[in-house]
Amino acid sequence: MKRIEAVNDFVIKFANVNGSGSSSANELFAKAILRMGVPVSPRNIFPSNIQGLPTWYEVRVCEKGYLGRRGGVDMLVAMNPQTWDADVAELEPGGYLFYDSTRPLPPSKFRTDIHVIGMPLTDICNAVYTDPRQRQLFKNIIYVGALSVLLGVDGEVFEALFAAQYKGKEKLFDSNLRALQLGRDFAREHLEAPLGIQVRRADMVGERIFVDGNSAAALGCVYGGATVAAWYPITPSSSVAEAFQKYCSRFRIDPATGQHKFAIVQAEDELASIGMVVGAGWNGARAFTATSGPGVSLMTEFIGLAYFAEIPATIINVQRGGPSTGMPTRTQQADILSCAYASHGDTKHVLLFPEDPHECFEHAAAALDLADRLQTPVFVMTDLDIGMNQRLCKPFQWDDARHYDRGKVMTAEELEAGKDFGRYKDVDGDGIAWRTLPGTHPTLGSYFTRGTTRDAYARYSERGSDYVYNAQRLLKKFRTAADLVPQPVLRPATRKTRLGVIYFGSTSPAMHEALDVLNDAGIHLDALRLRAFPFPQVVSQFLADHEEVFVVEQNRDAQMRSLLVNELEVDPARLVPALHYDGTPITARFITDAITQHVHAEAVMPKRKVKKNRLKEHAA
Amino acid sequence: MTYLAKPRLHHPSLTVNKVGYTRRDYEGKNSTLCAGCGHDSISAAIIQACWELDIEPHRVAKLSGIGCSSKTPDYFLGASHGFNTVHGRMPSVLTGANLANRGLLYLGISGDGDSASIGLGQFAHAMRRAVRMVYIVEDNGVYGLTKGQFSATADRGSKSKKGAINSDNPVDMIGMALQLGASYVARGFSGDKAQLVPLIKGAIGHGGAAFIDVISPCIAFNNHAGSTKCYDYVREHNEAMNRLDFITPRSEITTDYAPGEVVEVVQHDGRTLRLRKLHDSYDPTDRLAAMNHVQTHQARGEVATGLLYVDPDASDLHAALNTSANPLNALGNRELCPGAAELAKLNAALRC
Numbered sequence: 001m002k003r004i005e006a007v008n009d010f011v012i013k014f015a016n017v018n019g020s021g022s023s024s025a026n027e028l029f030a031k032a033i034l035r036m037g038v039p040v041s042p043r044n045i046f047p048s049n050i051q052g053l054p055t056w057y058e059v060r061v062c063e064k065g066y067l068g069r070r071g072g073v074d075m076l077v078a079m080n081p082q083t084w085d086a087d088v089a090e091l092e093p094g095g096y097l098f099y100d101s102t103r104p105l106p107p108s109k110f111r112t113d114i115h116v117i118g119m120p121l122t123d124i125c126n127a128v129y130t131d132p133r134q135r136q137l138f139k140n141i142i143y144v145g146a147l148s149v150l151l152g153v154d155g156e157v158f159e160a161l162f163a164a165q166y167k168g169k170e171k172l173f174d175s176n177l178r179a180l181q182l183g184r185d186f187a188r189e190h191l192e193a194p195l196g197i198q199v200r201r202a203d204m205v206g207e208r209i210f211v212d213g214n215s216a217a218a219l220g221c222v223y224g225g226a227t228v229a230a231w232y233p234i235t236p237s238s239s240v241a242e243a244f245q246k247y248c249s250r251f252r253i254d255p256a257t258g259q260h261k262f263a264i265v266q267a268e269d270e271l272a273s274i275g276m277v278v279g280a281g282w283n284g285a286r287a288f289t290a291t292s293g294p295g296v297s298l299m300t301e302f303i304g305l306a307y308f309a310e311i312p313a314t315i316i317n318v319q320r321g322g323p324s325t326g327m328p329t330r331t332q333q334a335d336i337l338s339c340a341y342a343s344h345g346d347t348k349h350v351l352l353f354p355e356d357p358h359e360c361f362e363h364a365a366a367a368l369d370l371a372d373r374l375q376t377p378v379f380v381m382t383d384l385d386i387g388m389n390q391r392l393c394k395p396f397q398w399d400d401a402r403h404y405d406r407g408k409v410m411t412a413e414e415l416e417a418g419k420d421f422g423r424y425k426d427v428d429g430d431g432i433a434w435r436t437l438p439g440t441h442p443t444l445g446s447y448f449t450r451g452t453t454r455d456a457y458a459r460y461s462e463r464g465s466d467y468v469y470n471a472q473r474l475l476k477k478f479r480t481a482a483d484l485v486p487q488p489v490l491r492p493a494t495r496k497t498r499l500g501v502i503y504f505g506s507t508s509p510a511m512h513e514a515l516d517v518l519n520d521a522g523i524h525l526d527a528l529r530l531r532a533f534p535f536p537q538v539v540s541q542f543l544a545d546h547e548e549v550f551v552v553e554q555n556r557d558a559q560m561r562s563l564l565v566n567e568l569e570v571d572p573a574r575l576v577p578a579l580h581y582d583g584t585p586i587t588a589r590f591i592t593d594a595i596t597q598h599v600h601a602e603a604v605m606p607k608r609k610v611k612k613n614r615l616k617e618h619a620a
Numbered sequence: 621m622t623y624l625a626k627p628r629l630h631h632p633s634l635t636v637n638k639v640g641y642t643r644r645d646y647e648g649k650n651s652t653l654c655a656g657c658g659h660d661s662i663s664a665a666i667i668q669a670c671w672e673l674d675i676e677p678h679r680v681a682k683l684s685g686i687g688c689s690s691k692t693p694d695y696f697l698g699a700s701h702g703f704n705t706v707h708g709r710m711p712s713v714l715t716g717a718n719l720a721n722r723g724l725l726y727l728g729i730s731g732d733g734d735s736a737s738i739g740l741g742q743f744a745h746a747m748r749r750a751v752r753m754v755y756i757v758e759d760n761g762v763y764g765l766t767k768g769q770f771s772a773t774a775d776r777g778s779k780s781k782k783g784a785i786n787s788d789n790p791v792d793m794i795g796m797a798l799q800l801g802a803s804y805v806a807r808g809f810s811g812d813k814a815q816l817v818p819l820i821k822g823a824i825g826h827g828g829a830a831f832i833d834v835i836s837p838c839i840a841f842n843n844h845a846g847s848t849k850c851y852d853y854v855r856e857h858n859e860a861m862n863r864l865d866f867i868t869p870r871s872e873i874t875t876d877y878a879p880g881e882v883v884e885v886v887q888h889d890g891r892t893l894r895l896r897k898l899h900d901s902y903d904p905t906d907r908l909a910a911m912n913h914v915q916t917h918q919a920r921g922e923v924a925t926g927l928l929y930v931d932p933d934a935s936d937l938h939a940a941l942n943t944s945a946n947p948l949n950a951l952g953n954r955e956l957c958p959g960a961a962e963l964a965k966l967n968a969a970l971r972c
Binding site: 031034035161205207208209210211219222223225227228230251252254257258259260261262263264265267268269271272273274275276277278279280281282283284285287301302305395396397398399400403404436437438439440441442443446447448449450451452460 | 676677678679681683693694698699700701702703704705706709711712713714715716717718719720721723724741742744745749937938941942943944945948949951952953955956957958959960962963966967970971972
């Protein structure tokens with residue numbers, strides 16, 4: 001029988017029951033491989049449930065450093081009878097099935113083209129532990145121990161990991177190490193090791209850190225100077241606010257007085273969350289909320305107010321599968337249009353697209369600066385894949401010389417000196433007017449903020465000319481924004497090409513891998529990673545420079561493509577969508593196939609016919 | 621409304637308060653409400669209260685929702701920043717503003733549509749959170765700007781101008797405020813300024829969430845026979861629980877009261893509220909009794925007014941969150957950013 005043979009390049013999937021304590025054991029497994037110097041990218045695939053439903057943890061081990069989801073499973077750790085059949089069916093031929101053999105299973109439950117490794121986990125636990133909870137928890141550690149022997153992971157790495165995790169908790173350190181050893185000993189004595197898939201020490205992790213995007217975004221808010229956070233719990237964003245609380249407790253409590261240099265309010269709903277953010281922003285504090293698609297839907301009236309009344313607000317949108325309640329625990333990039341044009345009337349908003357936790361940190365801090373500078377809502381468009389999974393990424397960076405950009409806030413001294421204050425007057429030619437904060441000056445600089453139309457001096461006005469002046473100034477401000485936002489990153493092809501590809505956000509790792517594969521197959525693409533909306537000039541240039549540009553995104557309706565067509569007036573026929581939207585993270589295999597198929601189809605058929613077919617599809 | 625511009629020059633004999641302002645300095649733009657609107661009387665009472673309390677106008681932030689009442693912050697305290705937010709959402713915006721700068725006085729102006737219909741949730745949660753603010757609902761039981769539909773505080777059986785009878789039960793905002801933890805709860809009547817001004821002054825000096833429901837008849841759409849929010853009905857059924865004298869340290873106490881007639885309450889700001897009892901059994905510091913008392917009057921068709929409940933030791937959201945004495949909006953890089961060295965430590969801890 002064929003046996004999958006691979007060193008430092010395989011996918012192992014753990015099938016567990018939610019709430020069984022498996023996640024920390026699985027995380028331990030992933031970290032152990034990182035300690036071996038081999039990059040891993042784990043992904044939680046979990047249900048909208050607290051206890052009882054199936055949950056999976058998929059770890060891709062890849063020495064080359066590809067961190068996207070690969071697709072396919074080389075080894076399955078089947079700990080959930082509920083999903084057994086589907087899980088086993090997913091294994092690649094020649095793959096490995098590891099399972100709890102305490103209860104015998106009929107031969108019909110197994111495949112003949114896979115390697116089966118049975119270990120009586122329940123029996124072992126029952127023999128060693130009496131407490132039911134311990135039996136459950138240590139079962140997970142025991143299988144990690146066994147796997148480490150099967151896959152060639154050194155025992156010492158676990159000791160170091162336990163030492164870090166249970167610092168000062170000797171008892172827990174001892175008991176966990178004992179459980180791990182139990183697993184290792186059993187595997188050595190009773191199981192056939194090593195397997196064809198192996199982990200071998202390497203030096204490919206470097207100084208990178210292993211962190212989830214939600215924690216990173218929260219830390220970015222701490223570094224970026226956010227003092228007010230208002231939020232309403234919603235998957236997959238809740239851990240942003242929780243991490244903000246954690247980091248503030250560490251960094252923002254005055255050691256002398258014990259007073260908090262932050263305020264966090266769990267609001268009654270998303271309307272109130274964004275309302276508080278708007279109120280705080282109006283009053284000169286840096287404020288943010290974290291939410292997901294359904295929350296943004298509720299916030300849109302306020303987002304329109306903040307756009308029109310020009311109030312800084314930072315919104316971290318950890319996107320999930322939509323529409324409606326959609327797939328709360330699955331990933332998508334499907335809120336692009338609803339955020340870019342949130343609210344009634346003519347509105348446009350600044351969006352940032354971080355690719356990983358490193359950029360979640362960067363973009364969260366940048367968003368707070370941009371919101372103050374531009375006096376408008378700024379969205380950080382992360383997603384569940386980045387937000388809730390630990391990802392290997394560049395370490396966080398901060399320059400101590402960096403100062404918060406508080407934007408155009410007129411001071412009492414400036415007012416006193418006779419500086420003309422027109423709250424909605426463009427005096428600098430960039431579309432951004434000056435503002436004052438409440439309480440600044442006894443007689444100068446007060447104004448009445450409202451969502452209704454007004455003149456340049458904030459006086460209520462329904463005159464068409466006043467309205468048009470303001471609407472045009474807001475457009476000018478949006479053009480200014482294009483120069484201030486994080487600029488796109490170009491990854492040129494190895495040779496001159498007529499093909500381009502545009503991608504953004506969590507698609508990055510899969511895209512980079514796909515570009516390598518495509519390059520090896522002779523398909524060359526210049527790749528542009530968007531990092532923000534409004535689109536800077538280089539995006540138009542990139543589109544003009546290529547006959548065809550693939551737009552790779554994780555939604556059904558090609559929302560980024562629509563935004564490009566709409567904002568840059570590019571011929572839609574030149575933008576080829578590659579769309580992945582089943583709720584799982586996009587893979588290099590998917591992108592490679594989509595692009596290859598299109599390129600081959602064009603090679604066989606003249607381009608015009610391809611276009612006709614596409615039109616037919618649309619008509620249908 | 622009037623089209624006559626207010627004269628800019630003040631009469632030289634106008635009295636100046638301790639902070640150097642005349643009453644005129646607390647005025648705003650010309651009102652655009654109907655002539656005789658109760659809301660304008662409330663604006664005048666706010667002006668009076670702020671002037672008498674020597675509050676610097678620019679240290680007040682005025683916030684409102686949408687509707688006739690929510691327009692009024694433009695008509696008083698012209699030197700204050702104002703924010704006309706979205707319908708029913710003033711409380712959340714005010715909460716955020718308050719968190720950003722605890723050093724200002726927050727005045728939330730709303731109406732019965734804004735707070736009892738679309739904004740009932742935000743009203744409730746602002747009370748629960750003890751946001752320090754003066755929350756005034758200018759309550760006329762009707763939608764004025766959209767011309768006369770019932771609002772959620774319209775009494776069951778009340779008649780609209782077009783003759784429709786309201787079949788829905790009213791939202792009792794006083795009852796809700798009491799139940800949800802507001803620590804200063806009062807009801808006034810726009811037609812009784814002598815009662816209203818001290819109620820507002822007491823609310824300004826209060827250390828927590830202060831709620832005042834002011835019955836303010838809509839002369840255009842809800843001032844007819846059959847309405848329970850018209851001037852005549854409120855005057856006939858107004859049952860004042862007490863009379864509030866607002867005692868500042870400088871004002872003399874000239875009247876002698878018989879024992880038991882008076883309750884004195886020292887508030888957060890050190891000022892004393894002296895309540896002359898109009899109902900023997902009424903103790904405004906007993907929340908449960910207040911709820912019971914107000915409900916009893918309501919059941920009789922009476923409108924209980926006055927200071928209905930006060931907790932002199934109230935605290936607020938900032939106390940609960942233990943926020944810094946220095947306003948959050950005044951903190952800069954030095955106070956807020958942990959710096960590169962700490963980040964290096966964090967990075968080290970995040971390496972496997």
